[in-house]
Amino acid sequence: MKIDQEAHTSHISQKFNEELEEIRSQLLEMGGLVEKQVQDAVDSLVDGDTRLASEVRKTDKTVNQLQLEIDEVCTHILARRQPAASDLRLVLAVIRATSDLERIGDEASKIAKATLRLAEEGTSPRGYIEARHLGNHVRQMVKDALNAFARFDTPQALAVLREDDKVDLEYRSATRALITFMMEDPRSISQVMNIMWVLRSLERVGDHASNLAEYVIYLVEGEDVRYTKPDKIEQVLQHDDEEDQKGSST
Amino acid sequence: MKIDQEAHTSHISQKFNEELEEIRSQLLEMGGLVEKQVQDAVDSLVDGDTRLASEVRKTDKTVNQLQLEIDEVCTHILARRQPAASDLRLVLAVIRATSDLERIGDEASKIAKATLRLAEEGTSPRGYIEARHLGNHVRQMVKDALNAFARFDTPQALAVLREDDKVDLEYRSATRALITFMMEDPRSISQVMNIMWVLRSLERVGDHASNLAEYVIYLVEGEDVRYTKPDKIEQVLQHDDEEDQKGSST
Numbered sequence: 001m002k003i004d005q006e007a008h009t010s011h012i013s014q015k016f017n018e019e020l021e022e023i024r025s026q027l028l029e030m031g032g033l034v035e036k037q038v039q040d041a042v043d044s045l046v047d048g049d050t051r052l053a054s055e056v057r058k059t060d061k062t063v064n065q066l067q068l069e070i071d072e073v074c075t076h077i078l079a080r081r082q083p084a085a086s087d088l089r090l091v092l093a094v095i096r097a098t099s100d101l102e103r104i105g106d107e108a109s110k111i112a113k114a115t116l117r118l119a120e121e122g123t124s125p126r127g128y129i130e131a132r133h134l135g136n137h138v139r140q141m142v143k144d145a146l147n148a149f150a151r152f153d154t155p156q157a158l159a160v161l162r163e164d165d166k167v168d169l170e171y172r173s174a175t176r177a178l179i180t181f182m183m184e185d186p187r188s189i190s191q192v193m194n195i196m197w198v199l200r201s202l203e204r205v206g207d208h209a210s211n212l213a214e215y216v217i218y219l220v221e222g223e224d225v226r227y228t229k230p231d232k233i234e235q236v237l238q239h240d241d242e243e244d245q246k247g248s249s250t
Numbered sequence: 251m252k253i254d255q256e257a258h259t260s261h262i263s264q265k266f267n268e269e270l271e272e273i274r275s276q277l278l279e280m281g282g283l284v285e286k287q288v289q290d291a292v293d294s295l296v297d298g299d300t301r302l303a304s305e306v307r308k309t310d311k312t313v314n315q316l317q318l319e320i321d322e323v324c325t326h327i328l329a330r331r332q333p334a335a336s337d338l339r340l341v342l343a344v345i346r347a348t349s350d351l352e353r354i355g356d357e358a359s360k361i362a363k364a365t366l367r368l369a370e371e372g373t374s375p376r377g378y379i380e381a382r383h384l385g386n387h388v389r390q391m392v393k394d395a396l397n398a399f400a401r402f403d404t405p406q407a408l409a410v411l412r413e414d415d416k417v418d419l420e421y422r423s424a425t426r427a428l429i430t431f432m433m434e435d436p437r438s439i440s441q442v443m444n445i446m447w448v449l450r451s452l453e454r455v456g457d458h459a460s461n462l463a464e465y466v467i468y469l470v471e472g473e474d475v476r477y478t479k480p481d482k483i484e485q486v487l488q489h490d491d492e493e494d495q496k497g498s499s500t
Contacts, residue, residue, distance in 0.1 A: 032359070040377070065477075068474055072474070088325065096349070179443060183436045183437070188335070190429055193429055196443075225315045225319055226314070226317075227311075
């Protein structure tokens, strides 16, 4: 059930090939833009850069527009090309992935909004280091998930899924610290709450990156691994490798 | 570009009809379950009912499983039936809708988790009334969106979209009140924060209900109205009605 880039070049219709390649590269382009949105949003927060925050909010419209465009191309492919097997999985994976990328864009936009609110209300006495740290972590997950998509790389997708537990731990430890701080300094609650929402948004970005990684495994292996634990997924991948080796030795 | 239930009965293949009817009814079944999850989660919170909360968390697995099953049937329909036009839109709308329903289920599960945490840490001195109120509001949105789906009812879908602004206002007013309360009574911050996350989850449920409503309009009208303001959507619907009347009078 494995596919690779070569498999996609064996189509009778050259035009069809180009269309499939097109949605894949459009998705990666959208992904690159969204990854930058997360980076810029966290930068704007940490640096108190309202100009950058406004830019992030403006760019969110471009991200939404990209989703609509890619989805439309996918719908056309489904209607006219009637793809099957791995081609169909690619189209479905792209449709699902645009939805997660768009939601990552939304979270970046919410973070930028927090930057703007904090510029009005006064900065938070705490939480920027935690936001920077968690931000770097989940941005890397998004990047790795997109690389896994670009290279049909299931081990990398699995690695992204394993990161999510660490992100959740980091998130919980950061919010606990901020709650303790708010109890000691209640006058800063309103400001610190802005950071709390930012941390929540970043944690969600990690969830969406995990979803992207799951689609890569679906795309390559034909297995829907949503709600499957990473250790179980690893078994599935190994089993598949063994089958492949058996296949090639006979 | 309009479809109605009759249109779906004119297929050459009776089996294909049955399959389309099947995914639609499975989706509505999943929707009913998810709607109940939201209700039960909020009930468990307000009544401090940990048994009910545990049930909600257990049922979340069933919701996830339903999503996988419906998505698999949809994929099979795409691969074997190669649907076009309104049939294709139905399948795509169902795939998108299962994703939002599943995420509503996740939010219900998070609310149930808050119930369990509050049972351990002690109840919050504030916020239950707000959670009940917001919970009723968004649950009604989910219900209305599902009814719109069941009846291909675009005016009802539009009404759901209009509710979302009200939900956002209600959410913001409730969180502001809780922030003020925490500043006055910092010892309760940890408990009140649990309610803050619940309100956030409920606000997200409203967003997902809006997404469902958008899919109904896409399904019936063939127009992708994501990121379109309700007033603009209303114009699209009216324009479509006028076209229909012109069409029938010639």
